[in-house]
Each structure stands twice: as C-alpha cells, then as structure tokens.
Amino acid sequence: MGEIFRRIRYLISRRRFDAELENDMEFHREMAARAGRSNFGNTLRMREQAREAWGWTWLDRLGQDLSYAGRTLARSPGFTVTAVLVLAIGIGVNVAAFSLFNMVALEPLPVRDPGSLVRLERRAPQDYTSEMPYLSAVFYEQHAKSLKAMIAVLGVPPMQMDDDLQGTSASFATANYFSELGTPAAVGRLFDPARESQATAPPVVVLSYALWQHRFNGDPGVVGRTVRLNRKPATVIGVTPYEFASLGGQTPDLWMPIVQQPYFVTGSTVLTDPAASSVRMWGRLAPGVTVKLAAQELKTLTNELRRQHPKDIWEDEYIDIHPGGHLQVMQPEMYQVAAMVALLTMLILAVACANLGGLLLARAVTREREMGIRMAIGATRARIFRQLATESVVLALLGATAGLGLSWLGLRIVLTQFHAQGWLSAKPDWRVLVFTFGMAMAAAVFFGFAPALQIARQRHRKTMVRQVLIAAQVAASCVLLIVAGLLVRATLHVLYTDPGFAYEQLLSVDAQLAQHNYSPAAAQTYLDAMQERLRALPGVKSVSLVKLPPIGHTVSRMDEELNGRRLPIYPNWVTPGLFETMGIPVHLGRTFYAGEKNAVIVSEAMARREWPGKNPIGQQLQNGDAKDTVVGVAGDAHVNAVNDDDAVEQYWPAQQADMPEMVVMVRTAGEPDSLPPMIKGISESIDAKLFPEIRQMKVLYHDNILELIENIAKAVTLTGLVAVLLAAVGLIGLVSFSVSQRIKEIAIRMALGAGRVQLLTAVLRQFVWPVAIGMAVGAGIAGAASRVLRIALFGVSNLDPASYATAILVLLAIVGIAALLPARRALRLDLAKTLHYD
Amino acid sequence: MPSGTLPMLILRVLQSGSLHGYALAQRIHVLSSEVLAVEEGLLYPTLQKMLVKGWVTAEWGISETSRKVRFYRLTPEGRKHLKAELSEYDRVTQAIQNILRTA
Numbered sequence: 032m033g034e035i036f037r038r039i040r041y042l043i044s045r046r047r048f049d050a051e052l053e054n055d056m057e058f059h060r061e062m063a064a065r066a067g068r069s070n071f072g073n074t075l076r077m078r079e080q081a082r083e084a085w086g087w088t089w090l091d092r093l094g095q096d097l098s099y100a101g102r103t104l105a106r107s108p109g110f111t112v113t114a115v116l117v118l119a120i121g122i123g124v125n126v127a128a129f130s131l132f133n134m135v136a137l138e139p140l141p142v143r144d145p146g147s148l149v150r151l152e153r154r155a156p157q158d159y160t161s162e163m164p165y166l167s168a169v170f171y172e173q174h175a176k177s178l179k180a181m182i183a184v185l186g187v188p189p190m191q192m193d194d195d196l197q198g199t200s201a202s203f204a205t206a207n208y209f210s211e212l213g214t215p216a217a218v219g220r221l222f223d224p225a226r227e228s229q230a231t232a233p234p235v236v237v238l239s240y241a242l243w244q245h246r247f248n249g250d251p252g253v254v255g256r257t258v259r260l261n262r263k264p265a266t267v268i269g270v271t272p273y274e275f276a277s278l279g280g281q282t283p284d285l286w287m288p289i290v291q292q293p294y295f296v297t298g299s300t301v302l303t304d305p306a307a308s309s310v311r312m313w314g315r316l317a318p319g320v321t322v323k324l325a326a327q328e329l330k331t332l333t334n335e336l337r338r339q340h341p342k343d344i345w346e347d348e349y350i351d352i353h354p355g356g357h358l359q360v361m362q363p364e365m366y367q368v369a370a371m372v373a374l375l376t377m378l379i380l381a382v383a384c385a386n387l388g389g390l391l392l393a394r395a396v397t398r399e400r401e402m403g404i405r406m407a408i409g410a411t412r413a414r415i416f417r418q419l420a421t422e423s424v425v426l427a428l429l430g431a432t433a434g435l436g437l438s439w440l441g442l443r444i445v446l447t448q449f450h451a452q453g454w455l456s457a458k459p460d461w462r463v464l465v466f467t468f469g470m471a472m473a474a475a476v477f478f479g480f481a482p483a484l485q486i487a488r489q490r491h492r493k494t495m496v497r498q499v500l501i502a503a504q505v506a507a508s509c510v511l512l513i514v515a516g517l518l519v520r521a522t523l524h525v526l527y528t529d530p531g532f533a534y535e536q537l538l539s540v541d542a543q544l545a546q547h548n549y550s551p552a553a554a555q556t557y558l559d560a561m562q563e564r565l566r567a568l569p570g571v572k573s574v575s576l577v578k579l580p581p582i583g584h585t586v587s588r589m590d591e592e593l594n595g596r597r598l599p600i601y602p603n604w605v606t607p608g609l610f611e612t613m614g615i616p617v618h619l620g621r622t623f624y625a626g627e628k629n630a631v632i633v634s635e636a637m638a639r640r641e642w643p644g645k646n647p648i649g650q651q652l653q654n655g656d657a658k659d660t661v662v663g664v665a666g667d668a669h670v671n672a673v674n675d676d677d678a679v680e681q682y683w684p685a686q687q688a689d690m691p692e693m694v695v696m697v698r699t700a701g702e703p704d705s706l707p708p709m710i711k712g713i714s715e716s717i718d719a720k721l722f723p724e725i726r727q728m729k730v731l732y733h734d735n736i737l738e739l740i741e742n743i744a745k746a747v748t749l750t751g752l753v754a755v756l757l758a759a760v761g762l763i764g765l766v767s768f769s770v771s772q773r774i775k776e777i778a779i780r781m782a783l784g785a786g787r788v789q790l791l792t793a794v795l796r797q798f799v800w801p802v803a804i805g806m807a808v809g810a811g812i813a814g815a816a817s818r819v820l821r822i823a824l825f826g827v828s829n830l831d832p833a834s835y836a837t838a839i840l841v842l843l844a845i846v847g848i849a850a851l852l853p854a855r856r857a858l859r860l861d862l863a864k865t866l867h868y869d
Numbered sequence: 870m871p872s873g874t875l876p877m878l879i880l881r882v883l884q885s886g887s888l889h890g891y892a893l894a895q896r897i898h899v900l901s902s903e904v905l906a907v908e909e910g911l912l913y914p915t916l917q918k919m920l921v922k923g924w925v926t927a928e929w930g931i932s933e934t935s936r937k938v939r940f941y942r943l944t945p946e947g948r949k950h951l952k953a954e955l956s957e958y959d960r961v962t963q964a965i966q967n968i969l970r971t972a
Contacts, residue, residue: 033923034921034922034923037920037921037923038921041921051927051939052913052917054937054938054939055889055890055913055938055939056890056909056913058889058890058891058932058936058938059890059891059894059909059912059913060909061934061936062891062934063891063909076910077909077910077913077914078913080910080913080914081913081914081916081917082917083914084914084917084918084920084921085917085921086921
C-alpha cells in the first residue's frame with residue numbers, strides 16, 4: 032500500500048527526486064575520483080536504470096512515442112489527411128448508426144423516473160395484441176399491488192377542429208399522464224388528476240407546442256379559449272412544451288382526458304366494452320418491485336379476469352411486461368434489423384481499415400531507413416512495434432473525432448428532415464462517446480497492428496498481408512454493393528409492380544360506425560344513403576363497401592400451412608361491387624349477389640395453391656360448421672400486405688351484421704383531390720354525428736411504402752458506392768506502389784521485348800487471386816446475411832441473380848479500372864532513363 | 870556477488886547507522902576484505918528499488934567533505950525485511966552446504 036503512495040509521490044515531484052539522485056551519483060564520483068578510482072560508465076544510462084526502479088518508465092515512453100507520432104504525422108500531411116478522412120467515414124458511419132440506436136432504445140426518455148416505467152401488452156401462445164380493453168386496464172390498476180400507477184392512451188383518427196377541412200391528430204389519455212411523466216406546461220396547465228378524473232367535469236383539451244405555434248401563432252391567450260372538436264366545444268387549458276417526450280413516440284396535436292371520450296365520440300362504448308382492445312397501457316412499478324414479480328402478480332390477475340369474463344380473455348393469456356422508459360419498445364424483429372445495420376456499418380469500417388493498413392505497409396518501405404537507424408542504435412523490435420502502434424492510435428483518435436463530428440452533422444440533418452420530437456438532439460451522450468472511443472481503439476488494432484508487426488519484423492516487403500488486405504476490402508465492398516443492389520431492385524419492384532388494385536384513383540371513407548355504437552340496421556341506412564349520394568357525384572365511377580380497406584388501421588391474417596409452405600390468408604368482407612371499385616379483375620366465375628350466403632371468392636394465387644390444375648369454381652372450403660362454395664377467382668391484390676409475396680386473399684360477401692365495420696371505397700374518373708370536402712358535406716347532411724376519415728390511397732401508398740423503401744435504397748447505395756470507392760482508391764495506391772517498386776524489372780522486360788499484355792499480366796497477376804477470393808467470400812456472406820432483409824425486399828428474392836450479377840460486374844469494373852490505371856504507367860516507361868536510374 | 874544479495878548486504882550495513890552512497894559501497898568493500906566491489910551502476914538502482922519498497926529512507930546530511938548529500942537510513946520495515954532475508958539466506962546456505970558436503 033505504502034509502495035503505491037511512494038510511487039505516486041515520486042511521479043509528482045519527479046524533478047526533485049531526479050536532481051537528488053544526480054547529486055548523489057556525482058558525489059559518489061567525486062569521492063571515487065579522490066580515492067584514485069575513476070568509474071567510467073555511462074552516467075546517463077546508470078541514471079536511467081536507477082530511475083526505472085520507480086516504475087514510471089512506461090509513462091515516459093508513452094510521452095516520447097506520442098510526440099514522435101505527432102511529428103511524423105505532421106511531416107507527411109497528405110497521408111495524414113487521407114488517413115483521417117478515410118477513418119472519419121468508417122468510424123463516423125458506425126457512430127451515427129449507434130447514435131440512432133441509442134436514441135431509440137438505450138437512452139431513457141426525459142421523463143420522471145423512466146426506469147420504473149413499464150409497457151404492458153396482451154400475449155398468448157397464439158395471439159398478441161399491443162392494446163387492451165380500458166376496463167381491463169382499470170381492473171389491473173385497482174388490483175395490482177406491484178403497480179404504483181397506470182397510464183392508458185387511446186389513439187383515435189384525426190378529429191375536426193372548428194371548421195377545418197383537414198383533421199387534427201388527437202389522443203385521449205388518463206388524467207395522470209402528464210403528472211406521472213413530470214411534464215411542465217409551456218403555457219397554462221396540463222391534466223390535473225384531481226380535476227380531470229370525472230366524466231362529468233367540463234371538457235378540456237391540451238394542445239401540442241407545434242399546433243400552438245402554427246395555428247394560434249404562439250398566442251398565450253389561447254388558454255381558456257373554447258375550440259370545437261368534432262363539433263363538441265372544449266376549453267383549452269394549456270400547451271405541452273417543445274421538448275415534450277411522450278410515451279411510445281406519438282405526437283398528437285390534441286390531448287383529451289380519456290374519461291371524456293364518450294363526450295367527443297357519441298355512442299362510443301370503448302370505455303365500457305370489456306372486449307374492445309383499444310388502449311395502450313403503461314404502468315409504473317412500485318418501489319422495490321421487479322419486472323418478474325409484477326409479471327407473476329399480473330398473471331394471477333389475468334386468470335381472475337378470465338374467470339369473470341371468459342369470452343374476452345384468451346386461453347393462457349398473460350400480460351407481457353417490458354421496460355417502457357425508452358422511445359421504442361424493442362421487438363425481437365427490430366433487434367434483427369439493428370444487427371443487420373450494425374453489420375453493414377462494420378463492413379464500411381473494415382474497408383476503411385484494410386485500406387489504411389495497405390497504405391501503412393506501403394509507407395513502411397519509405398521509412399526503411401528510419402527503422403534501420405533506430406534498430407542500429409539499440410531499439411528492440413518490441414519498442415518499434417509499440418511506437419508504430421502509438422502512431423496508429425493517434426491516427427485512430429483523430430479519425431474518430433472527425434467521425435464524431437460527421438455523425439453529429441448527419442444526425443442533425445436526419446432529425447430536422449423527419450421533424451423529430453423536440454427533445455431528441457444530435458449531441459452525443461456518454462454512451463455514444465464511449466462507443467466512439469471503443470471504435471477508435473478497435474480500428475487502431477485492425478488497421479495498425481498487422482502492419483506494425485510486419486514492419487517491426489522487417490518483413491513488410493512480403494506481399495501476403497497486403498493481399499489479405501485487398502481481399503478483405505473487396506469482400507466488404509462486395510457485400511455492401513450486393514445489399515444495395517437488392518434494395519434497389521426491391522424499390523424498382525415496388526415502383527413498377529402492380530399491387531393488384533388501382534390505388535391511383537381510390538379513396539376510403541371510414542365513418543367508424545362501430546365506434547359510435549351503431550346497430551347493423553342503422554349502419555345499413557347510413558351506408559346505403561352514402562353510397563347512393565356518392566354515386567350521383569360527377570367524377571365518381573364506382574362506390575362499394577369493404578371491411579378491411581387497403582393500408583388501413585387494422586390488418587387481419589390467418590396463417591395456414593399447405594404442403595409445407597406457409598399460406599398467409601388475408602380475409603375480407605365486401606359488397607359485390609368492390610372488385611370493380613378497386614379495379615381487381617375477376618378472372619373466373621362471377622362476383623357475389625347482394626347478401627349471398629356461403630359463397631367465397633379466392634385470389635388466383637390461392638386457387639393455384641389449393642387446387643392445382645383443377646377448376647376452382649364449385650370447390651368447397653370449410654368455414655366453421657358450414658361449407659362455402661367458390662363462386663369466383665379474383666386477381667391477386669395485396670390489399671393489406673404489399674410486401675408479402677406469399678399473401679393470398681379470400682373474400683366473403685358482407686352480411687348485415689358486418690355493416691357497422693364497413694368502409695366506403697370510392698373510385699374516381701380523374702384526380703380524387705377535389706372530392707374529400709364534398710364527401711364530408713354529404714356525410715354531414717346524412718348524419719351530423721359522424722366524422723368520417725377520408726384517405727386517398729395514392730397518398731397513403733406513397734407515404735407509407737414508396738418513400739420508405741426509396742430512402743433506404745438510396746442510403747444503402749450511397750454507402751456501397753463509398754465503400755467501393757475507398758477500395759478502389761486503396762487498390763490504385765497499392766498497384767502504383769507495386770509498379771514503382773518493380774520499375775526496373777519492368778523496364779528490363781520491356782527492353783527484352785515483352786508485349787503490353789505480358790507486362791500488364793506480370794504486374795497485375797499478384798492481385799487476381801485476392802480479388803477473386805474477396806468477391807467469392809463477399810457474395811457468400813451477402814447471400815447468408817441477406818435473409819434478414821427479406822422483410823424489406825418486397826418480394827424480391829434475397830438471392831436474386833440480377834442484383835448479384837450487377838453488383839459483381841460493377842465491382843469488377845471499378846476494380847479493373849483501379850488496377851489498370853496505374854499499371855498503364857508502366858507501359859509508358861522511358862527505358863533508358865529507367866535503367867540508369869538508381 | 871550473487872544476484873539479489875546486495876539489498877540484504879546494504880540493509881545489514883545500514884543497521885549500524887545511516888550512510889551515504891559512497892560510504893556504503895566503501896563499507897561493503899572493506900568489510901568483505903575487498904572481495905566484493907559494488908559498482909555505481911548496481912548500487913544506485915538497488916538503492917532506488919529499496920526506497921520504493923520502503924526499506925530505507927533518504928535524508929539530507931553533510932558529508933565529511935562538507936558537501937550536502939543524502940544519507941540512507943534503515944526503516945522499521947527494512948529491519949523486518951532484513952531479519953526475514955537473513956533467516957532465508959541461512960536456510961538456503963545450509964541446504965547448499967549439506968548437498969556439497971555429502972552428495
């Protein structure tokens with residue numbers, strides 16, 4: 032113990048200690064000289080040895096290495112700048128990806144005590160839903176001792192504010208929402224659990240900061256004003272702050288207390304229906320309670336609930352608890368995507384490192400003299416290795432800092448582009464900084480150590496390491512290009528493939544009759560009137576009803592297995608005119624008669640799978656206790672699953688009982704843009720209580736599907752090209768270097784009469800194998816790893832030969848140019864000058 | 870001299886009083902009847918190591934030639950270590966002698 036203190040004391044007052052030692056030794060010499068003996072020894076060396084006893088020599092050496100590294104890097108600015116740039120790209124991309132992941136999954140929300148927030152979802156062996164009935168949430172709140180508080184959020188379609196044409200996004204939440212999260216109000220006040228828990232309290236609404244700025248120009252006088260939402264008056268009590276962090280990443284413009292929901296949506300039974308799974312539930316764990324404990328208690332409560340309402344709770348249902356204090360509750364599939372992205376960014380870093388490693392090896396030849404001198408005056412190989420490693424670390428740290436800057440810039444752009452929530456910032460937090468440092472060290476090891484080892488052992492002229500580096504770069508670039516190719520192909524596929532229904536001129540009109548608790552008869556009346564009036568409008572070609580509209584809020588799917596392959600069936604209930612309205616061709620048979628029973632229409636793909644080679648018309652399908660007869664075969668129309676290639680559809684005729692859930696589909700002759708206000712007017716005149724949600728299919732299609740895949744494809748292609756360019760630059764460097772090394776040999780060959788092709792072969796032969804192996808390895812990795820991408824590929828196979836071929840050809844072209852460009856220099860040699868040059 | 874014995878010798882010599890570096894070397898040389906000679910290059914590194922370990926401390930004093938120089942003194946830990954070293958040395962020497970005598 033005392034030893035450590037003594038060592039540290041030495042470190043602090045080094046100069047004094049060293050001076051004292053010097054004094055001692057000088058005195059010793061004086062005395063020895065007096066006695067006639069003169070000690071010839073290297074004083075400096077002896078002092079150094081004496082100093083070593085204190086154990087801080089490594090610190091001294093580190094300082095020396097650092098300053099030497101700095102000087103060496105400063106002496107060759109071209110190399111340093113290139114190296115830092117290459118590293119900045121490689122590390123920056125990784126840091127950016129990690130920052131995004133950090134923002135989404137690791138960083139806790141800036142709310143009160145995020146560690147104790149949990150998200151609760153219903154789960155059973157065969158079923159899963161992220162929402163639960165309000166009554167269940169209340170039940171759990173009242174009986175669960177492991178939960179200190181319960182928060183429920185009910186998302187609703189956009190509501191009409193005052194006399195707007197466009198709806199405003201809205202959400203209902205329990206009265207404790209803002210107080211539990213600790214959100215301060217920007218103006219006015221937010222929900223108060225004491226005041227907003229009564230259904231009979233005066234109706235209030237909280238505005239979002241964005242809405243307050245856009246619509247009310249940031250006027251603080253908005254507090255106390257009355258606005259009409261779906262024609263019901265409500266008082267504005269306050270505004271959420273700019274940095275508001277909501278649970279689950281939702282950013283509605285209007286917040287209302289959940290107990291007042293029946294006021295705004297007349298006839299709604301959402302709060303009292305034990306079967307309506309509609310609210311998202313969060314909870315706060317009681318102090319000292321773990322997630323496991325809470326899960327056990329909830330399971331007991333779920334069983335109790337099942338006893339009370341056996342029909343509404345699934346068998347073996349349990350409540351799935353996750354930590355809820357992050358922006359996104361991570362599902363397992365998301366981790367897969369995150370892993371894939373991580374792999375891709377690592378590949379870019381690998382290319383950058385291999386590139387740099389090659390550069391370092393090339394530089395080593397120019398530093399041979401320096402190394403030779405150092406070894407001659409006594410540096411051990413270990414010492415030289417250490418010094419070169421320090422150089423690599425300095426480069427890596429410089430590159431990492433630049434990369435951090437690039438990543439920050441990129442994130443800022445991304446955040447503004449996507450109008451992210453106000454509290455998300457591009458500033459790196461400690462996790463990102465630690466990650467960046469770790470990446471820098473890893474990069475230093477990857478690009479620096481192998482060359483350093485080689486140089487220290489003076490074996491850097493051997494080409495093996497260089498070839499491995501080239502192979503690695505080619506492999507990594509190959510993977511990136513192939514993945515980029517697949518995504519581009521998928522984009523084209525989506526852009527130019529007919530989804531099977533005419534979305535360009537299609538509108539859906541959803542009046543949410545079920546939410547307003549309309550009876551089937553009342554729903555039928557409304558829908559009949561709507562259809563009739565809409566058909567009379569000029570520009571409307573066809574109107575009919577469907578239960579699950581395309582790109583709708585609900586998706587239903589039945590998974591079956593047929594002959595070993597999965598068969599996802601997307602069911603739907605329709606009126607006879609739907610196929611005409613949505614532009615789905617009926618190839619065989621006919622469409623339904625109105626109100627027909629025990630009839631079914633299947634899609635082509637389904638007919639082919641169920642009855643290969645036979646006539647599908649007249650076949651029978653089991654439906655519970657009854658049998659349905661196939662009356663028609665429709666074209667494939669991936670109405671609800673645009674990116675699932677295996678999907679098949681099955682249609683049943685809508686019966687009166689289905690009416691409250693039906694949605695009106697309208698097909699227009701021209702552009703549907705002018706129709707929404709007219710449709711609204713018609714609906715109002717038929718029934719003023721309803722506020723139908725009118726959506727244009729082409730807008731939805733573009734926003735939800737096209738834009739996303741386009742952006743992803745662009746991003747990946749960009750990174751693929753960057754990687755290939757890096758590899759190309761590296762290859763150019765190495766080939767020119769190789770040429771310059773062998774210039775004499777080439778000149779002699781030329782003098783002896785070698786032809787161009789022979790010369791080129793001689794120079795390039797050493798690169799053929801690494802490139803070939805690199806491509807093979809890269810293609811293999813891409814093939815194996817791209818299975819994960821299937822979800823994003825929209826029906827393009829992950830082994831799509833066209834993409835692979837294109838990627839490999841592009842890579843070959845770039846590699847070919849990179850290799851030939853400097854090699855051509857060899858052919859233009861001035862023989863005489865070269866052979867005399869020494 | 871056998872490696873590793875110098876610290877023990879220094880500690881023993883310092884037991885009878887503190888000395889400066891040169892005197893230490895001289896004393897060892899004289900007491901061993903000029904058999905053992907301690908070079909500067911060995912003495913000072915050893916002394917530094919002993920300072921780190923805390924077996925000796927250094928304090929300023931005036932030499933016989935009226936020069937300011939550091940005198941090394943034994944510490945209690947040093948005394949303890951000396952005792953341990955001496956008994957260990959005896960043990961090992963006995964063992965070696967046993968072998969040489971009889972084997």
